[in-house]
Amino acid sequence: MHTLDAYTGIEGTASLAKETVPANENQAFTHVRATVNQTLATKKYALADASKSDGTVAIQEEANGQSRVIGTMSQGNLCYILADAEKDWIYVESGDVRGFVSKEAVQTGDEVKAQVEAAGEGAYQTATELIAPEDNRALYYSYASVKLGTPGNAIRQAMLDFAAQFIGNPYVWGGTSLTEGADCSGFVQQIYKTFGYNLPRVAEDQSQYGTKIPVEDAQPGDLIFYAKDGYVHHVVMYAGDGKTIEAANEDQGIISGTVYIPEAVWATRILEENYNLEGTDVNEQNATAEQYGDSIGEYTIDYYCSCETCRAKASKVKATGTPVVEGQTIAVDPDEIPYGTKVIIDGHVFTAEDYDTSGKEKHISIYVNEHETAQKLNEKKAEVHLVK
Structure with missing residues (x-):
């Protein structure tokens, strides 16, 4: 676990981009490639160099100059390099704006590091936000942040919040549309796809994806499978406290339901791959x-x-x-x-x-x-x- 010193950065002395969605409610912060542990990214400083432009440095939504501009930096604004430092387009964070800047539009290196450390981060302005976080696709490229990362259960909560939006929509056999209609496996497939996971199409195949765990160990966001006569026939997303979000049937549609224990045979954990599979000694008597x-x-x-x-x-x-x-x-x-x-x-x-x-x-x-x-x-x- 990292020990973090009290933060005394730029917030008190410099204006920051306005946050319209809290980080723990922002799906972009919980994308599959984003950190889900409480970590702090190494701060790699860069300063905007607008000498070759019209006085501003554009932060792009994608790694090219034709994509949408989601923020701008003025000459000397501070940003942090999160990834792709050696590429033509560098992935950066400045204030609450994340995106790509041309390598030629920033100054980096030991001299910049020494300059920022000598003056203090609070001496620098950061990017101006042009696109709200929830509309900024560049956030989905996040590997980490210079800020405290999102707790591990936030990705689960973000997934449940996203899935809950579709409660009340229709059940359609063979469907995969969250709005026009989906069946049980089509529903969870599309929810997970939004967060970067490609699940198989049908429940039986989905039950073979990820790490199988006991139903009683399921956490919110895990999948629970129902079987009868030895065959998997239904899948639900566990929402905690015995609740589910699922595409139930044609009569009920997509609902908030409860786990049907008589047919709930196992759960699968896809969001984490560190579940303990060591098991126990087969000769150990553990039944009460x-x-x-x-x-x-x-x-x-x-x-x-x-x-x-x-x-x-x-x-x-x-x-x-x-x-x-x-x-x-x-x-x-x-x-x-x-x-x-x-x-x-x-x-x-x-x-x-x-x-x-x-x-x-x-x-x-x-x-x-x-x-x-x-x-x-x-x-x-x-x-x-x-x-x-």
């Missing part, structure tokens, strides 16, 4: 007495890993597409135990996530990380309980 539900009988228990030997042995075992996790994943015929069902085996809670077509009746394979572990844990019989 209160979790034991009905017994579904005695099953033959086998073990497998992802090596060629195990995969050859179970060549027809088909994963759901979600990551297999030791101490969590079991493979089973979904006609016997549907995907997402939690069961207790030898006091340990597992989740049905792989498809076992070994042909053996009442057969479960448990995933482990190491082949040695799979060999060591010989085939055995065990009573299987559903988790309440």
Whole structure:
């Protein structure tokens, strides 16, 4: 974690561009390439050089001189280089204006750094805003900011706020329009696309995208999938506190709903890739007495890993597409135990996530990380309980 000194910069002595949308409500600050951690970008100073122009330096919306001018700097105005310092068009931030300036229109280097540090940032004016932040596409190119970054949950909140705008719009089977109508997977696909993520088109394929996590671990913005008889048939965006935003059906349209627990089998996390997939020891008894539900009988228990030997042995075992996790994943015929069902085996809670077509009746394979572990844990019989 970075330790930040008290900020004593230019706000008190120099005028800044007027902020029309707070940073935590500005989708541009939470684009996929923007920082989502509380970090401070290294300050790389640059000063506007308007000697080759009409007295102002244009800040462009795109990296070319034909794009829209979203702000201007006068001679000697201060900006910070955020990216592309060696390119012909440099990505900069000045006040609350972000965009591209021609490399020839700014002065950089050690002399500029020494000059700014000697005079203090407060001695310099910054850019004049011409386009409101919410209309400035250049903000979507942000890699970081010289200001405190947006907290990690802000991208989630921005996504939910964006999705909520379309509540009340129609459900259309096969549709992908947020205004004219979308089905469940088309709706979440377009929401995520707005934030830079390209999801597959249908719910079944979307359920294989990202990192699979338990439904109870879902955070706002994560996707929750519903399955019945072993097949994924619906996807919702989790909104927190048991709520959803989803394209429900033709009667209801796009709604704010609640998670339908009986069919909610797993969630996927796309916004973060740091979810812990280490799992737990398969022999660890982690089930509580209160979790034991009905017994579904005695099953033959086998073990497998992802090596060629195990995969050859179970060549027809088909994963759901979600990551297999030791101490969590079991493979089973979904006609016997549907995907997402939690069961207790030898006091340990597992989740049905792989498809076992070994042909053996009442057969479960448990995933482990190491082949040695799979060999060591010989085939055995065990009573299987559903988790309440």
